[in-house]
Amino acid sequence: MSPHPRVGREHILDIAEKLFTEHGYKSASIRAIASECGVTNAAIYYHFPDKESLFAEVMQRHADNLREKMTIAGENIDFPREKLIAILKAYINTIAGQHAPIFMLRKDAKHLKKHGQHRAIWIQRVSQPLVKALQFAQEKNEIKTQPKAEEAASMLLGMLHGLAQQRRCAGIEGRAILEDDIEMVVNLFWEGIEKQ
Amino acid sequence: MSPHPRVGREHILDIAEKLFTEHGYKSASIRAIASECGVTNAAIYYHFPDKESLFAEVMQRHADNLREKMTIAGENIDFPREKLIAILKAYINTIAGQHAPIFMLRKDAKHLKKHGQHRAIWIQRVSQPLVKALQFAQEKNEIKTQPKAEEAASMLLGMLHGLAQQRRCAGIEGRAILEDDIEMVVNLFWEGIEKQ
Incomplete structure (x- = not known):
């Protein structure tokens, strides 16, 4: 016992x-x-076993919570592009609701010995719903199979983070990314920036 | 005197x-x-005036050096897509050549009072050659004028950073991004992931 x-x-x-x-x-x-x-x-x-393990589990629980909200948001949507939009809206809305805490925690994680490993786990968990949605789009033959779904997911998230960073550098106060931005980013990712 | x-x-x-x-x-x-x-x-x-100002100038000199290499790489290229590829190749090759130092310095910058401001200056300087190349593409009527060039540049850089992060999380040793990856990323940004 x-x-x-x-x-x-x-x-x-x-x-x-x-x-x-x-x-x-x-x-x-x-x-x-x-x-x-x-x-x-x-x-x-x-x-x-130690404080670092406790901290790592706190972070992973955060990632699991975020992943679950993203997964639920994308369920029952049959159109891959709309699925991606719904998943990313859940991502930004969840993070916006807990902005300060999660960023403070992730910043703190830089001091840890296994920082790279914790970070890899965090990113893999959080991007998983996007990876699945992209695999679904590949299976439906709607998108290219190269790059691989994992790489495509990381590039899509990178676009969002790059845009958020640009907005903050430009002095935007409050939420850097709105729901409309998600549609713009996903559409650009989907169709490209080239003028048709 | x-x-x-x-x-x-x-x-x-x-x-x-x-x-x-x-x-x-x-x-x-x-x-x-x-x-x-x-x-x-x-x-x-x-x-x-103080140590922080000295540090900020060290970082800005780094950014100026990187920007200059990117600008030179894109000069005399008339095709916007090829210009972007050349600029981004100069970016990754320069960073790869000084990987540890620049990342160590940028990590250190987190302790500074004006960190947000230093970072904004750094990002704006480094992304400037991309912004100009995208404006050039807009003027040639090759790409959409929305999103704005500054936002498009930040999304393009974000794709690259997202991909690099994914590669490192997947345990890739050495250089995470190769020259071939630059072409893949720029082509995806240009044409989208949708199957034609």
Whole structure:
């Protein structure tokens, strides 16, 4: 039987996420997290070998949540281009709703030893609904099979991030990307910039 | 007359770049930079009000160098699509040649107070040759005039960065982007992913 049956992993992750977000990775100690959970440090270490593992799970839970919202948004849409638009709208709307926390957490992740690995997991999880939608479009013979769906998904997300960065550099306040922009980006990705 | 006529700005910038790159922004002190230049701290402060300004100029010099290589690569090419390809090849080849230094410096820039501003200047300078090439294509009536050239340039660069990120996440060693990839990306941007 577990020595700490009443301290659930999910509860620890909730508290850890709150403290990492409020104080940053370095300042939020295992002791503070345990204290806020009302348990000993050992109860935390029972579930997570170290602080970095705990942080990595907080990030992965974020990625899973985002992926789920994207997947649900694209379900039951039969037209690949519209599927992509719906998935990306869910992506920007979810991120906009939690902007500060998730960016603060991801910035913090730069200090970690396995940063590259955490980042790769995060990106792969979040881009998965796009990859599936692009594979679906390839199977329907609507789009080219080169580049591969994984590469096409990363380029599509890159267009969106590039546009967001440009808007912020140009001094846009508030949300850099609106729902209309998603349609513009997907249409450009789909049809190209060439004048027909 | 200058009180430090024999210490040129360019020489200070060379030494500062070397020390920032080798030791990181925080560890490279004005004293160490002055010492390596063979002058007093005051000689440095004569040219730069503080360490952050010195760092910002190092970064901007990098951006100017990159921009110049991109501009030269695109000169005398009359076909807009080929111009874009040439400019982006110069971009990846220059960055590949100085990969570690420039990325280390840009990572360090995150600690600075005016980080957003430095970053905006960097991005605007580096994307300028692409913006001009896209405006040229718009004037020749070859591409759509919406999105604007600045936005189109940021999306094109974003595709490239997204692809590089995907390759690194997939465990590619060495150069993530090759010259052939540039042609693939520009062609996709130009014509879209849709099967004709």
